[in-house]
Amino acid sequence: MDTLISVRDLVVGFGQRTVLNGVSFDVRQGEIFGFVGGSGSGKSVLLRTIIGLLPVREGTIEVLGTELSQASEQARQAIQRRWGVLFQQGALFSSLTVIQNVQFPLREFLNLSPGLLDDIARVKLEMVGIKADDHNKLPSELSGGMTKRVALARSLAMDPELVFLDEPTSGLDPISAGDFDELIKTLQKTLGLTVFMITHDLETLHAVCDRIGVLADGKIVACGPMETILKSTHPWAVSYFHGRRGGALAARHLTKAE
Ligand SMILES: Nc1ncnc2c1ncn2[C@@H]1O[C@H](COP(=O)(O)OP(=O)(O)O)[C@@H](O)[C@H]1O
Ligand SMILES: [Mg+2]
Incomplete structure (x- = not known):
């Protein structure tokens, strides 16, 4: 498919x-x-x-x-x-620890032993670069980047094909x-x-x-692909991709493509 x-x-x-x-x-x-x-x-x-x-x-x-x-x-x-989802708002459950957050979808969908739940969640957290020291922290103790990583680990808990x-x-x-x-x-x-x-x-x-x-x-x-998007004449696309912030990146992209 x-x-x-x-x-x-x-x-x-x-x-x-x-x-x-x-x-x-x-x-x-x-x-x-x-x-x-x-x-x-x-x-x-x-x-x-x-x-x-x-x-x-x-x-x-x-x-x-x-x-x-x-x-x-x-x-x-x-x-x-x-599939796994990382939502824009409220990425994590605030009352659950990092590792409990990652285990949440596993508990919901599968019937696994506590040991296996821990093992799987640890692997997922390792994949996204969250160290063991941080596994028992609460979301309020994490930086923004770490929060997103934990949320990503949670979205990957069930080994999805699509995220x-x-x-x-x-x-x-x-x-x-x-x-x-x-x-x-x-x-x-x-x-x-x-x-x-x-x-x-x-x-x-x-x-x-x-x-x-x-x-x-x-x-x-x-x-x-970006080449196609950069050729779009739609006003929003033009102002976004060729505007103040987008212009320099577009120029770099087009030079690279030549
Ligand atoms: N549950 C809802 N009830 C009513 N309006 C909604 C709801 N969810 C989103 N909207 C409206 O739909 C529009 C698109 O929202 P959204 O998809 O969140 O925008 P974005 O592109 O920024 O993600 C917005 O005007 C928002 O107010
Ligand atoms: Mg949005």
């Missing part, structure tokens, strides 16, 4: 308001798909709709070969176990954000993950994303 997520003509809204108005795109197996758009454009709404937390008004969403809105409860649960990340580097300083990008790239390669990542970090989009989807006016207005 080449396509892990296939969204067609998706319409999602709240009351009178239509947020997504005909969104179509595919995420291919093994790629890091970056998803970008203005603040409030509907990126998180799209993610939450794909994973079944918000209702579809029109259109179809197929994830891992199954159309979730048509699937039985049992089939939906089976699919849910095959959804909602602005994983927002709020991090540039160095921590760069380290996190590297980590995602390494994990994607070593674990063979497919990654759907919402981000407004231009560095991330240039450095780690294989393809990018641009959301504006409730639609995907550009989709493809």
Whole structure:
């Protein structure tokens, strides 16, 4: 199977308001798909709709070969176990320790002995660079970068094929954000993950994303590798990718591509 997520003509809204108005795109197996758009454009709404937390008004969403809105409860649960999610807000449970947070999805889905739960969670935390000394800390004792790493470890707890990340580097300083990008790239390669990542970090989009989807006016207005995105004439894409912050990176990218 080449396509892990296939969204067609998706319409999602709240009351009178239509947020997504005909969104179509595919995420291919093994790629890091970056998803970008203005603040409030509907990126998180799209993610939450794909994973079944918000209702579809029109259109179809197929994830891992199954159309979730048509699937039985049992089939939906089976699919849910095959993806991991790092949400934008409230990444961790504040009353649980680091290691308990990572164990949470394992407890929810599997019936494992305490020893095995500890072993698996330790491996995941090691993968994201959280040292044993920090495993029994509470989220309030962690830095922003560590919090995101623990949340990433938790999203990987069930060995997912597909990972959804909602602005994983927002709020991090540039160095921590760069380290996190590297980590995602390494994990994607070593674990063979497919990654759907919402981000407004231009560095991330240039450095780690294989393809990018641009959301504006409730639609995907550009989709493809960075070369394609840089050629888009949509006003939002132009101002974002060729504007004050994006311009220098775009110039560097185009020189490199020559
Ligand atoms: N549960 C909800 N009820 C009503 N409106 C919502 C809800 N969730 C999101 N919205 C609205 O949908 C729009 C898109 O939100 P969101 O997807 O969170 O934006 P972003 O692209 O910044 O992630 C916003 O205007 C937001 O206020
Ligand atoms: Mg959001």
